[in-house]
Amino acid sequence: MRSTVATISSHSALQILRGAKDEGLRTALLCLKGREDLYSRFRLADTIIKMDAVEDLLEKGVQKRLLDENAVLVPHGTLISGGRLDEFERDFKPPVFGNRHILRWEYDRDLKDKLLKEAGVRIPKSFRSHADIDRPVIVKLPGAEGGRGYFIAKDAKDFERKMKRVSEKGLIKEGEAEKAFIQEYVVGATLYPHYFYSPISKRVELLGCDRRYETSIDGLGRIGARDQLDLDLIPTFRVMGNIPIVLRESLLTDIFEAGDGFVSAAKKLVPPGMIGPFCLEMICDEEGRLYTFEFSGRIVAGTNLFVGGSPYSDLLYHEPMSMGRRIAREIRTASEKGLLARVTT
Numbered sequence: 158m159r160s161t162v163a164t165i166s167s168h169s170a171l172q173i174l175r176g177a178k179d180e181g182l183r184t185a186l187l188c189l190k191g192r193e194d195l196y197s198r199f200r201l202a203d204t205i206i207k208m209d210a211v212e213d214l215l216e217k218g219v220q221k222r223l224l225d226e227n228a229v230l231v232p233h234g235t236l237i238s239g240g241r242l243d244e245f246e247r248d249f250k251p252p253v254f255g256n257r258h259i260l261r262w263e264y265d266r267d268l269k270d271k272l273l274k275e276a277g278v279r280i281p282k283s284f285r286s287h288a289d290i291d292r293p294v295i296v297k298l299p300g301a302e303g304g305r306g307y308f309i310a311k312d313a314k315d316f317e318r319k320m321k322r323v324s325e326k327g328l329i330k331e332g333e334a335e336k337a338f339i340q341e342y343v344v345g346a347t348l349y350p351h352y353f354y355s356p357i358s359k360r361v362e363l364l365g366c367d368r369r370y371e372t373s374i375d376g377l378g379r380i381g382a383r384d385q386l387d388l389d390l391i392p393t394f395r396v397m398g399n400i401p402i403v404l405r406e407s408l409l410t411d412i413f414e415a416g417d418g419f420v421s422a423a424k425k426l427v428p429p430g431m432i433g434p435f436c437l438e439m440i441c442d443e444e445g446r447l448y449t450f451e452f453s454g455r456i457v458a459g460t461n462l463f464v465g466g467s468p469y470s471d472l473l474y475h476e477p478m479s480m481g482r483r484i485a486r487e488i489r490t491a492s493e494k495g496l497l498a499r500v501t502t
């Protein structure tokens with residue numbers, strides 16, 4: 158029986174389903190309540206499995222339907238934000254494309270730092286205590302949805318003043334200030350390269366790059382400095398969309414070096430290592446140095462820009478190759494060679 162590609166109805170689902178169809182695979186959509194109409198407009202799902210919430214993925218009935226369909230689940234960002242990753246790792250029976258164990262490393266700030274350090278990439282310096290701040294920092298509040306209330310501080314005094322302000326505004330709970338993540342603020346351009354690692358060809362591919370379009374931070378530049386001060390605005394970093402980037406060609410050496418380093422680190426720390434799509438969230442400073450401040454160990458929504466392929470996928474494949482299609486191709490190739498276990502966990 159041919160494989161079915163299954164995914165949850167959000168994030169990059171349309172692209173994943175379309176990619177599966179392009180590779181001649183069947184598709185199943187795990188459709189969240191209220192989204193049926195949206196997804197039916199695109200006619201990409203052969204089967205629809207209804208769910209009230211992301212956690213329903215763990216229900217026996219849902220899992221049985223996926224197993225009956227011979228489905229491989231393609232995880233994306235919505236699965237991570239749904240939490241309960243321990244249970245997902247342990248109790249979810251159908252095969253998952255990629256390394257299901259790395260999702261927890263993406264979710265947990267300490268594990269994330271450990272993996273990035275092992276990858277040998279340049280990371281913005283982090284500070285244990287605000288007393289140690291010796292350069293501009295970005296302060297990331299625990300549980301801040303959409304980055305609401307993140308602030309920039311230049312020294313310990315500035316930190317205390319601004320922390321007081323965010324707690325007065327109720328953006329941080331009492332006693333939680335200590336849990337804020339303090340990281341060097343890198344002035345530069347954000348870049349999110351989209352990588353794919355194939356355990357079959359043992360190659361790291363670059364399939365695209367984007368930057369995010371975030372509200373309200375990307376709108377603040379449209380308000381004059383004086384009005385910004387008067388309005389006492391608190392910026393948020395909620396992603397609303399993505400903007401394509403083509404990288405300066407001489408940056409590609411460092412981009413690939415970072416991707417290769419990440420794949421080696423994952424092999425060492427998170428067996429069986431990286432499989433499929435991942436993204437390193439970077440800032441490039443004025444000297445052209447790349448700093449990695451986050452990673453995603455699965456498909457990122459920025460790849461939605463390239464349903465018809467990107468400049469990089471075109472150089473590699475000479476046919477439209479989205480990340481969704483690249484995933485489906487890996488599933489198809491692996492299953493034709495009897496190697497599905499090598500690309501799933």
Ligand code: AMP
Pocket residue numbers: 281295297304340341342343344347369394440450451
């Ligand atoms: P995050 O919640 O870590 O994804 O950060 C939200 C946004 O803050 C990012 O999209 C960047 O625009 C910005 N940002 C995060 N970390 C840094 C940093 N170390 N230096 C400069 N900007 C940052």
